Amino acid sequence: xxxxxxxxxxxxxxxxxxxxxxxxxxxxxxxxxxxxxxxxxxxxxxxxxxxxxxxxxxxxxxxxxxxxxxxxxxxxxxxxxxxxxxxxxxxxxxxxxxxxxxxxxxxxxxxxxxxxxxxxxxxxxxxxxxxxxxxxx
Amino acid sequence: xxxxxxxxxxxxxxxxxxxxxxxxxxxxxxxxxxxxxxxxxxxxxxxxxxxxxxxxxxxxxxxxxxxxxxxxxxxxxxxxxxxxxxxxxxxxxxxxxxxxxxxxxxxxxxxxxxxxxxxxxxxxxxxxxxxxxxxxx
Amino acid sequence: xxxxxxxxxxxxxxxxxxxxxxxxxxxxxxxxxxxxxxxxxxxxxxxxxxxxxxxxxxxxxxxxxxxxxxxxxxxxxxxxxxxxxxxxxxxxxxxxxxxxxxxxxxxxxxxxxxxxxxxxxxxxxxxxxxxxxxxxx
Amino acid sequence: xxxxxxxxxxxxxxxxxxxxxxxxxxxxxxxxxxxxxxxxxxxxxxxxxxxxxxxxxxxxxxxxxxxxxxxxxxxxxxxxxxxxxxxxxxxxxxxxxxxxxxxxxxxxxxxxxxxxxxxxxxxxxxxxxxxxxxxxx
Numbered sequence: 001x002x003x004x005x006x007x008x009x010x011x012x013x014x015x016x017x018x019x020x021x022x023x024x025x026x027x028x029x030x031x032x033x034x035x036x037x038x039x040x041x042x043x044x045x046x047x048x049x050x051x052x053x054x055x056x057x058x059x060x061x062x063x064x065x066x067x068x069x070x071x072x073x074x075x076x077x078x079x080x081x082x083x084x085x086x087x088x089x090x091x092x093x094x095x096x097x098x099x100x101x102x103x104x105x106x107x108x109x110x111x112x113x114x115x116x117x118x119x120x121x122x123x124x125x126x127x128x129x130x131x132x133x134x135x136x137x
Numbered sequence: 138x139x140x141x142x143x144x145x146x147x148x149x150x151x152x153x154x155x156x157x158x159x160x161x162x163x164x165x166x167x168x169x170x171x172x173x174x175x176x177x178x179x180x181x182x183x184x185x186x187x188x189x190x191x192x193x194x195x196x197x198x199x200x201x202x203x204x205x206x207x208x209x210x211x212x213x214x215x216x217x218x219x220x221x222x223x224x225x226x227x228x229x230x231x232x233x234x235x236x237x238x239x240x241x242x243x244x245x246x247x248x249x250x251x252x253x254x255x256x257x258x259x260x261x262x263x264x265x266x267x268x269x270x271x272x273x274x
Numbered sequence: 275x276x277x278x279x280x281x282x283x284x285x286x287x288x289x290x291x292x293x294x295x296x297x298x299x300x301x302x303x304x305x306x307x308x309x310x311x312x313x314x315x316x317x318x319x320x321x322x323x324x325x326x327x328x329x330x331x332x333x334x335x336x337x338x339x340x341x342x343x344x345x346x347x348x349x350x351x352x353x354x355x356x357x358x359x360x361x362x363x364x365x366x367x368x369x370x371x372x373x374x375x376x377x378x379x380x381x382x383x384x385x386x387x388x389x390x391x392x393x394x395x396x397x398x399x400x401x402x403x404x405x406x407x408x409x410x411x
Numbered sequence: 412x413x414x415x416x417x418x419x420x421x422x423x424x425x426x427x428x429x430x431x432x433x434x435x436x437x438x439x440x441x442x443x444x445x446x447x448x449x450x451x452x453x454x455x456x457x458x459x460x461x462x463x464x465x466x467x468x469x470x471x472x473x474x475x476x477x478x479x480x481x482x483x484x485x486x487x488x489x490x491x492x493x494x495x496x497x498x499x500x501x502x503x504x505x506x507x508x509x510x511x512x513x514x515x516x517x518x519x520x521x522x523x524x525x526x527x528x529x530x531x532x533x534x535x536x537x538x539x540x541x542x543x544x545x546x547x548x
């Protein structure tokens with residue numbers, strides 16, 4: 001299993017909908033931020049400036065899946081616990097658990113592919129190199 | 138199978154990210170709008186003003202799952218084709234296919250529960266009544 | 275005075291805040307879309323593909339000013355009436371009136387500069403050329 | 412002059428547009444969060460739970476004005492310095508300076524009215540009471 005990194009979010013008034021609770025696409029937005037933050041906190045440079053991976057554009061999403069358990073509202077702080085659940089060659093699965101203290105608010109999985117831009121301009125998925133696996137271990 | 142309703146979206150500059158493509162949480166935002174639009178186009182009143190369902194607050198999400206096939210960008214028009222794929226007592230699954238002409242951009246499923254607010258203030262899921270099933274058939 | 279172009283917006287549940295009304299930054303988002311739409315409807319190509327303006331990156335904002343008159347909510351359609359109020363060399367002011375039927379919801383002014391990217395990579399404001407003035411007249 | 416309170420924001424990938432810089436309505440979103448945060452940091456309870464102001468719904472915006480000086484991008488941290496610049500009876504002006512270190516990114520002013528909901532359901536602006544002035548002094 002990989003490292004777990006925690007990303008804290010303060011829920012604002014504008015993140016909430018007329019029901020007074022977080023409008024759910026904001027959870028996807030925060031999980032995306034948690035995904036970026038994860039690799040930085042593991043000591044890796046931003047994707048587009050990785051000397052070892054020329055042309056790297058990052059890790060586009062192939063799939064997301066989120067299960068909503070209970071709601072959150074403004075004034076609250078949420079902690080997003082992020083791990084890489086599975087490395088699968090060119091693809092990996094990140095799991096995000098959004099917590100308010102000990103309460104699970106929602107849990108999401110993002111399936112992403114590591115991509116570089118080829119000379120033709122087209123994107124190509126490449127195997128996740130060992131130094132990235134090591135940084136997250 | 139239920140009716141299919143189409144909801145059109147114009148992608149704007151601000152919907153796109155530094156990669157120049159739609160930032161994915163916007164697809165969730167548009168699918169939510171398509172879900173609301175679906176029942177209205179089927180001839181039903183808004184959830185909170187359904188005389189037959191006093192206290193109805195709508196259909197909170199239990200789960201979302203989205204598969205991303207190709208990207209979209211600003212200046213494009215997308216058509217979201219929405220159906221109810223499954224009625225399951227108090228719960229139902231809506232499927233949204235986001236199309237650019239004949240090209241599938243992404244496909245999402247939302248699992249929702251029909252809820253009313255009880256006198257205690259707590260939400261309670263209730264079986265989807267026949268008149269709603271009929272309106273969508 | 276320039277042409278007036280109307281850009282229609284359907285307000286969704288997710289555009290609204292816990293007070294049940296449009297969260298105000300969404301008005302800025304819609305005015306930006308109306309600004310882009312304005313020049314297209316005047317028959318001009320998108321900024322970044324204007325053959326007559328190589329390196330054009332569009333019209334970054336220098337200033338916005340919005341006056342809020344009354345609120346709007348989901349289920350409503352708003353019409354944004356956009357004009358260029360003033361051409362001032364390299365800079366111009368667009369005025370957006372957000373209407374619900376005959377009711378003014380809010381009124382915004384955006385001050386923008388027409389910019390090209392120089393070989394050095396730096397942006398440079400340039401005088402708005404006559405063919406753009408003509409297209410909007 | 413009032414207290415100055417600082418609200419820190421981490422700019423994410425999804426906050427930025429295809430030009431690679433913060434999409435400007437996000438600045439309004441952050442200034443709104445900074446406005447809420449301001450009064451909390453001054454030791455006041457949230458608007459809707461102020462025992463001294465029954466029916467208080469907060470401070471709807473009458474007007475915003477923002478001047479953009481330079482751009483910001485993802486990976487950066489911004490500090491929003493917020494003050495009340497002017498108390499004007501029922502209305503007040505908050506000033507937000509968005510800083511990246513010593514660099515001013517943009518500066519915004521929000522004009523707000525303190526409002527309570529009347530029995531009729533209509534909003535009514537009321538004079539800002541002394542204990543709020545004192546808390547912010």
